[in-house]
Amino acid sequence: MSYNHHEIDAKWQSYWETHKTFKTPALGDRPKYYILDMFPYPSGQGLHVGHPKGYVGTDMIARYKRMRGFDVLHPMGWDAFGLPTERQANKEGIHPKVVTDRNTDTFRKQLKKIGLGYDWDREIATSHKDYYRWTQLIFLKLYEKGLAYQAELPVNWCPALGTVLANEEVKDGVYVETGDPVEKRLMTQWMLKITAYADALLADLDTLDWPESLKEMQRHWIGKAEGARVTFQIADQDSSFDIFTTRPDTLFGCSYCVLAPEHALVPQLTQTGQKAAVEAYVEAAAKQSERERMTEVKKTGVFTGSYAINPVNGQRVPIWIADYVLANYGTGAVFACPAHDERDWDFAEAFDLPVIEVVQGGDVHEGAYTGDGPHIDSEFLNGLNIAEAKKTIIAWLEEHKHGEGQINYRLRDWLFSRQRYWGEPIPIVHLEDGSVVALSEQDLPIELPHLDDFNPTADGQPPLARTGPEWREVTLPDGRKGLRETNTMPQWAGSCWYYLRFIDPQNSEAPWDPTLEKRWMPVDLYVGGTEHATLHLLYARFWHKVLYDLGMVSTKEPFQRLFNQGKIQARSFRDGRGKYYYPQEVESRTYTSAKGETQDQWFVKGTETLLETRVEKMSKSKHNVVTPDETIEEYGADALRLYEVFMGPLEDNAVWQTENMAGVRRFLERVWRLYFPEKAVAAQDEIPEDLDRLLHKTIQKVSQDLDEIHPNTAVSAMMIFVNEATKLGYLPTPMKGVFARVLAPFAPHLAEEFWASLGHSESIALADWPAFDPEKTIDRDIELPVQLNGKLRGVIVAPVGADEATVRAIAEGNEAIQGHLEGMQIVKVIHKTDRMLNLVVKPA
RNA sequence: GCGGGUGUGGCGGAACGGCAGACGCGCCAGACUUAGGAUCUGGUGCCUUCGGGCGUGGAGGUUCAAGUCCUCUCACCCGCACCA
Incomplete structure (x- = not known):
């Protein structure tokens, strides 16, 4: 290797640092370009070569834009609050702050070695009080607007982590990050009313230059459903319940109703004879984990003994409870039309309930028919198609006061409190009289108090309950006394607005200066992975819209253009017993089977131990981690940068091979x-x-x-x-x-x-x-392909821009082509200047 | 099941409807050399009777011309998943 990359890398990195080459002018005359990476969570593992793929991509674009005459804002910081740090601190017996500082030092050093041109004067960390005082301020604004509230509701409780989790953090009944199981628990928690912005979050997606797949994911997560709320009277009782349906046109096909087991009316509806069965079912449903409930294939349920009156025709239909109806969607109750809904059909079949066809077009005894067709046996809806029937029935329901048209969202409010230590304290005080007050802006920051033991208390209270009276007890200016909130904010809080802080990171008077906000927003290009589709990217849009309504930001959306870089994976090697080997411990050999077929196989070096190889996420336990440090040491930072992007399209996943x-x-x-x-x-x-x-x-x-x-x-x-x-x-x-x-x-x-x-x-x-x-950029002479009947028969050299006659003359003079023209007549000539010549011929 | 996406040499991947396989890895040959995991040059889709034929997951179609557009189909990946 003829050039000394150690020397050159170090020389220029130190030059950039001392000359502040990448310092961004706050205000300037040149056009602005704000290019942002999703800032990392500084884990104890340090970076592997997969992390900087996006960073290298943005760095190239940032440097290019700067040379093209833009003022470029390209900052970096740390999403520093969070549970993994707390766990690492616990394991090592040191404070999370110490762990965070150590981890960010490692990350910063690693990033600098890649030669990434960030403006390091703008570095921020969400766990610094100069930062989180503003996170707390935004929380107060949300609270003032009525968008932060406390509620008792069934929440996702993760026993392994000792905290609740948001909907978005749970998938298939387990925490998405660690795979720890999650159970439902009734708890009082802080919620953010993201549902108030459901419509805006959905509609404004259309204005964004984001990958379509990602927009689809958000659309689906928000899950807008247009339908109707319908009131069913309970037979022989002076009470009623509401259902939500997107198919009010099938009300004449209703053969029963179903309530979620958790529905408030269940005890009241349960008739004596059904009491034992209903209570057993409700109890079993409560005990079952989310996961079990989901993996269940057969429909289950119990009849309550009560009946409801179908408002459209006055018929009595039985009321069941079943766990296929979800308590926290719509009203927690549905009317069932087995003929035209697959779930209802399955349930009706399992319990032998009637199937009443009201839309023609299928065979409802074979399965539910969900397609369109004329309505039958539906009185005033007969003959109408689905769209017409829906409109008609909603008008009828509204006229007769049996219900109304309604829009429902799948999106739920955001569970915003966590029972952990390493997060932002929530600026709220619980008064002795049981009421709750928000602190004022002047009280901020509410500093996270130092704790030596930051585990939850023995009686299950959050770690902040371990604090002494000097932190916990508060006397308000008016003399009222209370205790501070001991829940903290989730990790997503800090990342909801960090892109705004980068604009004005040292401001001690305000979260940001409005002039600077107008100068730099929106982010012109935001680069990160898809894993945040329904988490960070949804939460941040929500906060941004609130800030917009408060007049604190000038754009409706924070991230105008979004780009998802692909992930980098690596090969791992495992023997029959599941033991992983490092790449330097293995070798590939050609292996000849008993049948004489040869194939390449991996072995432990110098042995006959056969290995299984797989492409997996880089992970220490799989012995397949490659760090930027080791590759830079051997090949230099520039080679690493080039390889990161040369592997394939930036948006594609790729398999790391250092040899390449x-x-x-x-x-x-x-x-x-x-x-x-x-x-x-x-x-x-x-x-x-x-x-x-x-x-x-x-x-x-x-x-x-x-x-x-x-x-x-x-x-x-x-x-x-x-x-x-x-x-x-x-x-x-x-x-x-x-x-x-x-x-x-x-x-x-x-x-x-x-x-x-x-x-x-x-x-x-x-x-x-x-x-x-x-x-x-234009050639003087070009090589022009000549086709006969669309088949390539030769290549001629012609002057650029040559016309058909010229090109044809050259072609006909070409020996190879002449051969093919023998005995043929040209019936058509297609000539695309400088692209190709096609002669259509047939036997003369 | 629903939504989104991807299928191209031994490998990673290029190709405004117009020469398929750029560039790189690997491999082959040669040059230069105090054999080195250096550098440079050339070659490298498959088959071939050396004329050519066949080739972009598969089957049809549109077109003078299809990896690219249309229809059907197969495989894999990602997301969501009893949301009424």
């Missing part, structure tokens, strides 16, 4: 030799026309690829150019400065070295992006 870094390293070596040749080369000033043309094409291609976030093909274009220059034997002197600037966003350390060697004293990061001459 040799290719990009070779490319860098070749570039190095063009700038610092081993042997003196004569005639370096002469510019061959072909190479000049190629240079202009390269600038064009690289510019376009960076605009479109295709760094992989940009690298490929630079390789083509360098290969040509290498063939020529030298890079003409006038081109050296130009190509160095093209290379600068990708391999900034080398580019700086080249730039300095050309006599420049300022960083290449601040140089202008080279312009290309469109004239020079």
